[in-house]
Amino acid sequence: MEYTHLGRSGLTVSRLVLGTANFGPETSEQDSHTIMDRAHEHGINFFDTANGYGVKADGSGGLRGHTEQIIGRWFATGGGRREKTVLTTKLYFPMSDWPNDGHLSALNIRRAVDASLTRLQTDYVDLYTMHHIDRDTPWEEIWEAFHVLREQGKVLYFGSSNFAGWHIAQAQEAARSRHFLGLISEQSVYNLLTRWIELEVLPAARHYGLGVTPYSPLSGGLLSGVLRKQREGGTSRGTSGLSVPLLAQHRDAIETYEKMCADLGEDPAHIGLAWLLAQEGVTGPIIGPRTVEQLDSSLRALEVTLDDATLATLDELFPAPAPNGAKPAPEAYAW
Template identity: 35%
Template structure:
């Protein structure tokens, strides 16, 4: 496993991180989820990402229970706040009240005294940004979180946050968690340049495009049984990828990966990790074999010639954006 600094901070995170969005506490049985976490740790993964909203805290509970078996200092635990956690008017968003209350709730579910990386799961236009940043800064001063980040914020929102933090003398954000993969590249235009300038690292989710880049889905063919796309509990975000033009492009990428001597999954992860500003790629896993395959991508470097061929293929889908 390789490690990189999280943005301009001193924190080292594994280039492959393990997430729990569609798996732990939801579709994947607890025993299988625990096996995946343990195998990831054995392979050197130290970055474990979850959120309070993932099955209303169940994912945090699973992750916290397993990671409790390892030295706390060996793990970088990340979670998030923003989405509704109740029916009340203050049970959502990025107000000081919601942030403070949900941090305490996440700490209880994770079974830990502190969260390494606490992330604003989305931008909250209904709360003053200064209020949100002061709350995050206070949590850092209290030692309840060590670093703060965001997820799916625009370049302008990130720049505004940096400016306010500078003006008020607050601790800076260190990360952004956007969707990013070979098919979805919107962050390259504005988000990455601003983040590089301000020392904010990208810890990207969906680097395999919901499994589309594994090559398991074929144009004009039925959806494979027992795949994510066939499961009504987890296939909402994958449907917009299931177009023949997308799948035909992926078939070409699969052939290029085979020529390169790696699996399509490893090829897709290596491509992401080779892009500017990427600190870590967060993958999901429902089997330990997937964890092993993903972790092996950490040591894979794609040649300039291979990257040029990949870019030529991807040009066919320039501007593609799925629903997520």
């Protein structure tokens, strides 16, 4: 396993992050425990979850908080499982219809962290992440509430998710004014098909020293060999739901991509993950295996080295957004 520091912090994390959103809705508790054990066997020490995980992707079935409970029962089996894990959980989305049961008020922050700690059967969270920006709560309130959590020893570090570059700047400058460490990570959707964070989020994260952990690294299965699986009569997440229009839009590029991967002798999923690992500022992509076999397969991405010609080809197939020609963002806005 490869390791790196998370952003500018001294925290050492694996370059693959175990995502747990499938634990409960798609993967049984027993299989989830097996996957987490196997992750440790591979040296993966960075686990990502959220208080709202536990329901299916379409919002049907399951119970918010169930995924944290599954992880908590795994920690409770001992064997140093908690001590070996750098754990991040998230808050923001409402856990019920009752007022103050969501977002980033000081009241909800206090309640949410205590509820997560109970479900996770631990007395602290390594990284507490805001799942979304709260446009109605001032940063003074948020950082004061977070400072209390750190003083209590309930949280060690803080991160953001789905923030714009401007939101990162606001958060960091507010933290700086209070002489706080501030954010050390940003979790955002990022893959070959969705490169919008390169415009502002990645530059902001690099400037302020945040590690970036991309979620949906294979664009819902579209970059994992979706067309090959279709031809072979198999099933893929990339052929259902929200992926259908995206597949239609990028079908030619994805077909060329799969052919390029075949010529390289590599699985498309491994190339997609390896491309993210090669991007400046990326700590590691969040993989969301539903089976042990999927987890084991993901490790190949760490062994793949993409040469300059391959990286250039990928840029041609899936071009980065560029407001003003060849200049990299954010300088692309200048002239």
